Amino acid sequence: MRPAVMIDVMTLTASPERSTTGPYAVEVVSAVKRFGDVTAVDGLSLSIRPGEVVALLGPNGAGKTSTVDMMLGLSRPDTGTVSVYGRRPRDAVELGLVSAVMQTGGLLKDYTVGETVRLTAALFGRGRGDVEKVIDRAGLGEVRGRLVGKCSGGQQQRLRFAMALLPDPELLILDEPTTGMDVGSRHAFWSAIRDDARAGRTVIFATHYLEEADAYADRVVFMRRGQVVADGTAAQVKALASGRTVRATLPGASREELAALPGADQVEVRGDTVLVQASDADAVARHLLTRTAAHDLEITSHNLEQAFLTLTSDDTGGDGTTTGDPR
């Protein structure tokens, strides 16, 4: 993990010049980032549209933090480009277009939650109305009088989230924001983020928690060794890594006919039951239900954890395969 980054050096007051240009919130083109002999980011290209909630997933050392750092202007690619709302990342940060919520740092334990938000707001020239709004959005109303040092890890993260909202950023970047939180705190944290994102804010978060990516991201970008190995909705990524199985009852089924269906990879007929491993399970299911007498149809998919293991293990080739990109 990176050292903590104070939110108050990451964001400045929004200015009238903070217009956005270009179709992408973030555009990374062939970015390479090296640290000595280590290539942390290896020719990564990634375009994120405004309003998307994107999870960056990958094993330790995959290059997630290095990628996020470049998006925040904390470091620059050795080759390739990274732009945020059509601007240099540093400029976008300085204009208040981007805020970050990091895992640690940036909080003074002897202030209350309310005082912390008020002080930060004053620093950025924000008024009382903004303070109330972000406290409310972060779900901190009940603990506003509590000392930060007495808050749980989850409450402290929601406080960082509230502070990050003060410039009303277009893009919120979170680097492993829920590490160490219990399940209930993680849920409360993500509910606050998700509710806020509904208003159209772009959110990019790096995480190790597969279920968080599955539950809260519109789009999941799997990284491995500094490259994107899969990119799509959680469902698409799961299907890419493991396919789905369509199971139905179909007396007299022909294995050959089913195997010839577009989207069918492997077919097994066991008595009246057919099992079709499919890269396009929807197409196979549609065919079975509309063109045959199949009934009792079920589609099962592997979970994101299995997809993750498949996509990030060393024997898969991890060759930059991409799935149906939602763009």
Ligand SMILES: Nc1ncnc2c1ncn2[C@@H]1O[C@H](COP(=O)(O)OP(=O)(O)OP(=O)(O)O)[C@@H](O)[C@H]1O
């Ligand atoms: N400042 C640095 N100096 C040297 N090597 C670095 C530096 N930052 C990152 N690396 C190396 O680059 C690679 C990618 O690291 P990075 O932190 O981006 O991965 P990550 O996916 O965020 O990992 P984690 O999930 O463990 O935080 C790793 O091998 C890491 O050791």
